[in-house]
Every structure is written in C-alpha cells, then in structure tokens.
Amino acid sequence: MKKLNKLFWALAAPVAAILFTLIFVSIILLFKGANPLSTFQLIATYGSQSDNIVAELNQTVAYYLAGVAAAIGFKMLLFNIGIDGQYRLAIFMAAVVGGATHLPSYLEVPLIILTGMVVGALWASISGYLKVKRNISEVISNIMLNTIASGLIIYLLQPSRLGLKGKSSDNLSTPLIPSSGSLPTFHIFGGELYSFGLVAIAVGILYWIVLNKSVFGFNLRATGMSFRAARASGVNAPRMVFITMALSGGIAGLTGMGELLCNTHTYSLAFPTGYALTGLALALLGRSNPIGIAIAAFFWSFLEQAAPALDLEGVPKEIVMMMQGTIILATVTAYEVVKRITRRQQQRLVGAADAPRVEVGQKGDK
Amino acid sequence: MSTLKGNRLWKIITSPSRMMLTVAAIIILISLIRQFTGVDDITSPGATGATIRFTIPILMAGLGGLWAERSGVINIGLEGMMILGTWFGAWFGFLYGPWVGIFAGAVGGAIAGLLHAFLTVRVGIDQAVSGLAINLLGAGTARFLSGVFFIGKGGDVNISPQVSSTGSFTVPGLSPLLTTLAHKHILVISDIAGVSAGLVTKINWASLVMFLALPITAWILWKTRFGLRMRFCGENPVAAESLGVNVYRTRFIAMAVSGALAGLGGAYISIVSTGNYLEGQTAGRGYIGLAAVIFGNWTPVGVLGGSVLFGLTDALRVRQSTSVHALLLVVIVLAGVYGLTKLRKKDWKGFITGILIAVLVLAYYMINKTVPDEFVTFFPNLTTILVLAFLSQRLRPPAMAGAPYRKGEEG
Numbered sequence: 112m113k114k115l116n117k118l119f120w121a122l123a124a125p126v127a128a129i130l131f132t133l134i135f136v137s138i139i140l141l142f143k144g145a146n147p148l149s150t151f152q153l154i155a156t157y158g159s160q161s162d163n164i165v166a167e168l169n170q171t172v173a174y175y176l177a178g179v180a181a182a183i184g185f186k187m188l189l190f191n192i193g194i195d196g197q198y199r200l201a202i203f204m205a206a207v208v209g210g211a212t213h214l215p216s217y218l219e220v221p222l223i224i225l226t227g228m229v230v231g232a233l234w235a236s237i238s239g240y241l242k243v244k245r246n247i248s249e250v251i252s253n254i255m256l257n258t259i260a261s262g263l264i265i266y267l268l269q270p271s272r273l274g275l276k277g278k279s280s281d282n283l284s285t286p287l288i289p290s291s292g293s294l295p296t297f298h299i300f301g302g303e304l305y306s307f308g309l310v311a312i313a314v315g316i317l318y319w320i321v322l323n324k325s326v327f328g329f330n331l332r333a334t335g336m337s338f339r340a341a342r343a344s345g346v347n348a349p350r351m352v353f354i355t356m357a358l359s360g361g362i363a364g365l366t367g368m369g370e371l372l373c374n375t376h377t378y379s380l381a382f383p384t385g386y387a388l389t390g391l392a393l394a395l396l397g398r399s400n401p402i403g404i405a406i407a408a409f410f411w412s413f414l415e416q417a418a419p420a421l422d423l424e425g426v427p428k429e430i431v432m433m434m435q436g437t438i439i440l441a442t443v444t445a446y447e448v449v450k451r452i453t454r455r456q457q458q459r460l461v462g463a464a465d466a467p468r469v470e471v472g473q474k475g476d477k
Numbered sequence: 478m479s480t481l482k483g484n485r486l487w488k489i490i491t492s493p494s495r496m497m498l499t500v501a502a503i504i505i506l507i508s509l510i511r512q513f514t515g516v517d518d519i520t521s522p523g524a525t526g527a528t529i530r531f532t533i534p535i536l537m538a539g540l541g542g543l544w545a546e547r548s549g550v551i552n553i554g555l556e557g558m559m560i561l562g563t564w565f566g567a568w569f570g571f572l573y574g575p576w577v578g579i580f581a582g583a584v585g586g587a588i589a590g591l592l593h594a595f596l597t598v599r600v601g602i603d604q605a606v607s608g609l610a611i612n613l614l615g616a617g618t619a620r621f622l623s624g625v626f627f628i629g630k631g632g633d634v635n636i637s638p639q640v641s642s643t644g645s646f647t648v649p650g651l652s653p654l655l656t657t658l659a660h661k662h663i664l665v666i667s668d669i670a671g672v673s674a675g676l677v678t679k680i681n682w683a684s685l686v687m688f689l690a691l692p693i694t695a696w697i698l699w700k701t702r703f704g705l706r707m708r709f710c711g712e713n714p715v716a717a718e719s720l721g722v723n724v725y726r727t728r729f730i731a732m733a734v735s736g737a738l739a740g741l742g743g744a745y746i747s748i749v750s751t752g753n754y755l756e757g758q759t760a761g762r763g764y765i766g767l768a769a770v771i772f773g774n775w776t777p778v779g780v781l782g783g784s785v786l787f788g789l790t791d792a793l794r795v796r797q798s799t800s801v802h803a804l805l806l807v808v809i810v811l812a813g814v815y816g817l818t819k820l821r822k823k824d825w826k827g828f829i830t831g832i833l834i835a836v837l838v839l840a841y842y843m844i845n846k847t848v849p850d851e852f853v854t855f856f857p858n859l860t861t862i863l864v865l866a867f868l869s870q871r872l873r874p875p876a877m878a879g880a881p882y883r884k885g886e887e888g
Contacts, residue, residue, distance in 0.1 A: 443596075
C-alpha cells in the first residue's frame, strides 16, 4: 500500500503536467475553431505511421542523449543549458576531423565519436572551471558560451577556412566524411533506422551503472545532495562539480552524432538548435531516470513529428513550441507541488508517531 | 572593518571626479586612435545616433535585469519578455498609434514578468527553468499570435503591418553648430562635438522617454524606502521578512517592473528601430541585457556603461566594419595599461596576462584588415565571460539573487 502510494505520487506530477498541457492546447484549438479531439486523433494517427515511427526513433536517440547529458548535470544540481553549444561545436569538430582523415572503419568511427565527446567535454569544462574557481553560475556562462559557439562555427565554416560551399545552394558545410567513417542503418518499416541508437542504449546503461553502482557515482550524488557534507566526508567536491560538467558536455557531444554518422556525413547549419532546453525538459520529465528519459524523449519526438498534421487543421504548428514551454513549466510546478504534499505526508507520519497519545495532539493534527 | 575600507575604496573609484577623468581619458584615447587610423566614423554624429538606437533596448533589458536581481530573482526570461514587447508593441502600435503600442509592450512584458514571479516566488520552482521556459513561451506565443492577427491586415506570419513613427526632435542652433565642428577633424574637440551633435540631432522622443527609466530606477532603488526594502530582499530575505518586509509582494512588484522594462525595450525595437514586428528581431538582446547587468556590477550607471559599450559595437558593425577594427587599439592600450599597473604591484600573473593580451591583439590588428562579423556578434558574450573570469573578485552581485526562498523557512 505504501509502495503504491509512492508510485502514485511519482507518476502524479508528469501525468498532471501532460494533462494540463493537453487542456491548454485544447483551449487554443477551440479558440482557433478546431475540434481538439479530432486534432489529437489526427496527431496520433499521423505520428504512428510506419515511416514516421522510424524518424521518431532516430530523433529519440538524439533527444535521449541530450536528456542524459542534462540528467548528469541535475545529479549535481548543475543546470547545463550549454548543451546546445557543446553539441554543435562537438559535431562540427567531429565532422571536420572525420572529413580530413582516411582511416579504416574500426579506427575512423571511434575517432569521430571520441572527437565529439572530447570537444563537448572541453567546451563544457570552461563553464565548469568558472563555476568551481570563480563561483560563477553555470547558467550565465553557458548562455554566453552558446552564442560564442554559434559565432565560432559560422566563422570556421566559411569556405576559406574549414568549410565547403554546398553544390545546390549556398548552404555551408564541412567536407564529406569518407564511407569508412559511417555507421550502417537498418531497413525497417520502409525507413532507415540509425544503428547509432545502440550507442545511445549503451550510454543509458552505463549512466545507470556508474551512477548507482560505483564509488564515483556515489560521490557524485552525495556532492549533489549536499556539497558541504560531501566535502566534510572527504570527497573533493569542487573536483566532482568540474568532472560532472565535463561529463555532461561529453555526452552532449554525442547528441546529433547519429545524424552525422548514419545520415548526413557532413556538418551544416541545418543541424538544429534548442537541444539544451529539450534535454533539460526531458531530464525533468523523466526524473533523471534512464528509462524515464527514454519514454519522455520518444513522446517529445512523436509530438514534433506529428506537428505538421496541425497545419492541416488550420492550426499553426508553432503551437508545439508553446506546448513545449508549457510542458516544462507544468512539469516543474507539478513536481514542486507533489514534493510539498509528500513532505507534508511524511511530517504528519512522523508527527503522529512522535506525538503523545492525548486529545491535544490529535487536535493539532488537523 | 574591512568592509568599511572596501566601501570607501569603492566610493573613491566610482566618485564623480574619478569617473570624469576616466571618461576624459577614453575620449582622448579614442580621438587619438581616430586621428591615427583615419577611421572618422567612430565619433561621427551618425554613429552616435546609431549607438543610441542600439543602446536603448539593451539598456531597458539591463535595467529589467537589475530590478529583478536586486530583489533576489534572476530573470533569464528577459528575452521572452522582450519578444512579447515587440509583438504587443507592434500590434497595438498599428491599431492605436505608437505611444499606445509602447505602453502595450510594457504590459505584455509585465504579464510575463508576473508569471515568472508567480512560478518562482509563489510556487518556488527553479528560476533558471522558469526563465528559459518563458523564453520559449514568449517566442511561441508571438509566433502563434502573428499567424492569428497579422494575416489579412498587411502583415504575415512573421511580420506585422507598419507602425507610424513616434517622431523625433533636433535641438535648434546647437545641432548644426556641433555638426560643422565635427567635420573639421580637430583632435579631441571634433570628437566631443561629433558625439554631442549625435546626442542633439534627430533624437527619437521614445529614446528620450525610455532613457528616463535609468535615473528613475536609480532614484527608486537608492533613495526611496521601497528601494531599500527591495535591495534588502535581494541581500537577505530571511532578515527582511523578520523585520516586517513582505518579501513575496516586493518581489512580485520588482518582477512586474522588470518585465515591463524588458517589454519597453522590445517595443522600442519593433516601433522605433524597424517600424514593425519581425520574427526573431530581438536576436538575443535579452541575454545581452543580462550581460550588461553583470558588466555593470549590478548598478544603474554600470548597466548604462555596459549597454553603451555593447550598443556601440553593434552600431559600428552595422555601419562600417573598419571602425570595430580600429577599436581593437583601445583594447590593446587598456590591456597594456592593466598589465603595467599590475607590474607596479609586483603581480606577475596579472602583468603577464595583460601584456600577453595586448601583444596578441596587436598581432591580430597588424595581420588583419577587419574583424570578422561573427566575432563582433558575440563580443558582448565574450566580454561578459572575460569580466566574470578575471574581475569576479570585484563583482558584487546581490547575495541571495537566484537562491530559493520560502516564507517561514530558514535559508
């Protein structure tokens, strides 16, 4: 019964958040004169078409990795809004290195992946350094670093530097990675499923094991729960903060790697921005749990893939952006409320156990 | 005792006479550079006018950030509030005239500010999460509303119909006199005349009105009882509450003002700078406003300094890219002077850093003819990172800005 109660409160927040968002969207739909129920039905059927499912799964992999990167930061109470800059700089440098080397496949692929992780980790460690040594909020430094990363990429992507001019349009891109540097895709449901998804699964398993079954993971969680207590018990807490930030950036460097290795084989400005917010939202929705994040990531990409269906109903598909903002706010608010309710329940339990069994104590309970 | 000494030192550094000297030194330096490089646009009246147009939105966002952070709430949602300001400003400006539009922009921003206050102060969620979500919501809402309202009224999904101008004024007599003086290219005098001419020629009424927000903010925050209480909430909310200050209410008011100021900045962009709403026209100025707050060390005059610096680089980039290149010389001189003062104090690390930066920038200056546009775009962001990295001991943010606070709970 106790366990059921716990499970109920754990699920209450995300369910409430999603319900709130659905109601919010329904109101907008009604306001636009569309029938919410039929629109949701349209989204559901459009999203579960077989070729869309494959695209969703591929997108899920990228979102999942961004979510894991954010979740690692959350364990340390770090808010890694820099995932955007980290991932784009990482994929860009990985594409440059991949395009410049011609190694056998078993070296080329790991080299590209490793480059991405290292670049992401290095870029993230700037804000980690500033946080530890200068006590600067990682949110502020990462917001600034995101813009700097964008500027750097555009600068380096010029044809006179590291980039190439695209054939058809004037879209800039990096040189093509040779075929030895690509990962295969699976033909399922008439689509191309990236094999890079297996790496993402491995990352999820590794994340869970390292965090829950290793001394390092214990130290990390301990520092996140109480910086001072961890320090007092001999953990080098500032170092843990720095390493966590770099680790989060390293995983962020894998975001979009599936697209690079399995599909485009080149970096261009078409690689989307906004993964940081998505990652943070997914980590919040999934409560930093590897499976929770995966479910949330699939839900998120399902919505996005189905968004064009909204246009058919005469609803601007941009409301997906509003939906995402609402989901984030609703989730966090719901968790905060649930946290307060469960805490009050616990306090009441403790109070009931402690209170002397006289009338006065029961009166105070009300 | 040590804090008292620190305060006195701070007063001397920021004293009016010292500030005048600094300003004079910078003017002389810039006019020398202009003479030396022949880049006359740096101090021309036109460049000053453009600088004002680029500075005002950043200043408004910066003051918004100042209000929020002084009351203890970090407002990362400034960008979203600005976007709402651009949209509401343009739409109501189109319907009822530009001044109503500016007011509507402030209201739009204030609504988002109150949402942020409700979520972070009342509900108690993380301030960064709320701010970022508001940025997303602001962008999404503006996009959605554009699709609903603009089509069929002379606009489109990402552009609004044209808003009429707020009008501008020129100080008669003074303006032509200063302009002719500026064109004579006399050392220092022409530079001062050029900048002054820019300050009295074709100044938009909206610029003037919005600029008033700066002295009003300074007055409220430092000269009124409410301002004292508000800063108290940012420094130590628990103590403030125990002395009878209503922390929640104070923060709600501060956030409403913060959002309204950001909204005004947005309305300025859409009504004055471009004359209509364009999607994405704030281009991260909310974040730059945040940067100006840090650069300005959480003081109104400092925020103005940061806004002018960032506005100036923006304006020069748009006008003439060689101007930005010439400004590198200022960086070289400042870094060199910084290094030399450190030498006097036998601070070797500081000396080497200063000289190294000076030499590296000098080398870049000699090799290249221009500064790439991409670098100028992220100049404010880079400056902020550098200020945070090298001057963080000098910075004094409100002690409890960003920290969660619940009524009746310690810490």
